[in-house]
Amino acid sequence: MAYELYYWDGLQGRGEFVRLALEDAGADYVDVVRGAKKDGQGMGAMTKIIESKSEPQIPYAPPFLKDGELIVPHVANILLYLGPRLGLAPKDEGQRYVANGLQLTIADMVTEVHDTHHPLASGLYYEDQKDAAKARAKDFIDNRIPKFMGYFERVLKQNPHGDKHMITDKTTYVDLSIFQLVEGLHYAFPRATKKFVKQYPRVQALHDAVLERPNIAGYVDSERRIPFNESGIFRHYPELDQDA
Amino acid sequence: MAYELYYWDGLQGRGEFVRLALEDAGADYVDVVRGAKKDGQGMGAMTKIIESKSEPQIPYAPPFLKDGELIVPHVANILLYLGPRLGLAPKDEGQRYVANGLQLTIADMVTEVHDTHHPLASGLYYEDQKDAAKARAKDFIDNRIPKFMGYFERVLKQNPHGDKHMITDKTTYVDLSIFQLVEGLHYAFPRATKKFVKQYPRVQALHDAVLERPNIAGYVDSERRIPFNESGIFRHYPELDQDA
Structure with a gap:
């Protein structure tokens, strides 16, 4: 299943540090807010999570990553999570x-x-x-x-x-x-x-x-x-x- | 071996978030800068690490934790590391x-x-x-x-x-x-x-x-x-x- 990255559209901002790792690894991911409403994406999909009155893992702010049911917020935390999965972390x-x-x-x-x-x-x-x-x-x-x-x-x-x-x-x-x-x-x-x-x-x-x-240059x-x-x-x- | 916490003396500051976890767990730790020079502690011991010209894991700033040879900087990172070891992290x-x-x-x-x-x-x-x-x-x-x-x-x-x-x-x-x-x-x-x-x-x-x-109240x-x-x-x- 594709990773879902949630971040504002229209700016690189903090989300860009995550995008670069996903792009370098050629990972399958969706930049949710930049997607279409008809696909269940767009700004509304992000707001729904942030303003949820029942979600136990509410992020304080974008960016956050959704991997299946798990929601991981904060750039360093997302990269800590993704690093080993994308082959971009130390082995030790x-x-x-x-x-x-x-x-x-x-x-x-x-x-x-x-x-x-x-x-x-x-x-x-x-x-x-x-x-x-x-x-x-x-x-x-x-x-x-x-x-x-x-x-x-x-x-x-x-x-x-x-x-x-x-x-x-x-x-x-x-x-x-x-x-x-x-x-x-x-x-x-x-x-x-x-x-x-x-x-x-x-x-x-x-x-x-x-x-x-190559993947960074292409991106x-x-x-x-x-x-x-x-x-x-x-x-x-x-x-x-x-x-x- | 005792955990070594490196942080400024004379203020709670960011180091206090780490101290509270160590104290709550009743962990064996040394608050290095507050220790005596004759024991290889005190401010000099911290400066030595931060200004080292050979140490590969240089911390940008205090607080940092030393556990054997490993140096872990930044409060959230220290707590991420200590959490499971002190019984203060989620199991999952x-x-x-x-x-x-x-x-x-x-x-x-x-x-x-x-x-x-x-x-x-x-x-x-x-x-x-x-x-x-x-x-x-x-x-x-x-x-x-x-x-x-x-x-x-x-x-x-x-x-x-x-x-x-x-x-x-x-x-x-x-x-x-x-x-x-x-x-x-x-x-x-x-x-x-x-x-x-x-x-x-x-x-x-x-x-x-x-x-x-009890351990927090006592501390x-x-x-x-x-x-x-x-x-x-x-x-x-x-x-x-x-x-x-």
Whole structure:
């Protein structure tokens, strides 16, 4: 049975980290909200689960994955679940916790990316918190990007199996998520990321290598890949960007 | 061998969610940073791991758990790892992903609590971002507390095994974390949480029930429990609080 991914239509957002794993593995999945109402899909199918008054496994928010009767919410949790099933997780059980830890650090950085344009309230328009956004984005570029990216660079450098992968000597979902993170940062902050090749050579090289994987290259060129836009997590507002 | 918990001394912070699980289970653990240098503990022992130039499993930040050679970072990940070992996780494997999803929603709320006093930059003093903090805290009380707490209340209500636990009919680490979350919210926002008993009766009742568990009651009264203070996640700044 196909995996069912539930996420907003019209943006990459957090759902994209899951899509990349499913696409890389060539898995059978349905992007439910983007499907047709007549097939029992579309936005209504997602709302039905989130607002259910009887479902015991209510997700707090999208994305969530449905595999048969099981509902798995949160990106890192979905990837933890899918990883071994898609051949994208370390074989060793202990290392799966290390991979999950890396993914949770990526998740934390994604939340901070979101907060650069929404530092005061996720329910308010960007335009209504622009001054605070400028302050937060400046701190993000000055302090947070170096801290997170410097960390990921170290993880690659200190991987005893070589610096081509975040963990083990094989591609895992963590590598795919690093690709998406770097891709998004380049989109949102072209000035701040201009020197990534020099500053974080291993991270940038991992991004480039993932993009050459046949299934990822095919996906990124397909209509299934929604372009980055200003509804997602990674938004390009030139006034929030600066050289680094 | 004892579990080694690595976290800052002097504050409950994110480490407390792990401490509560270890304490409830009566597990053998060392709170490393609070230990003595002469025993190879203290702050230096934590710094050594975080700044290691050779360790393959570098944690991005505390808390992290060391179990033999394995290093597990991030609260939800640590609890995912410890849960089955401490008898505080669902028996069913699928339900463990549901529990992890709940824990990750708790983690998201904890991050939002932190951002009420640090909306612009975690590296700046609260005093230097007070106006933004007031705006963010107001939104947190008006919109985010109701959304998160309403969700947890629904999870309890819709638990097919009864509304005494977040998942299954037994105490899991998720219940313990709900206790800490509610405890922290009452400390930080006494006005905003004054009507919790009426607004979120099941969540408040779960908090109260956890506090009656002998090992938790004993721990909370012990010197091992650091009191809430303004270095932690939950800070009481009266100017950020309001009736709800």
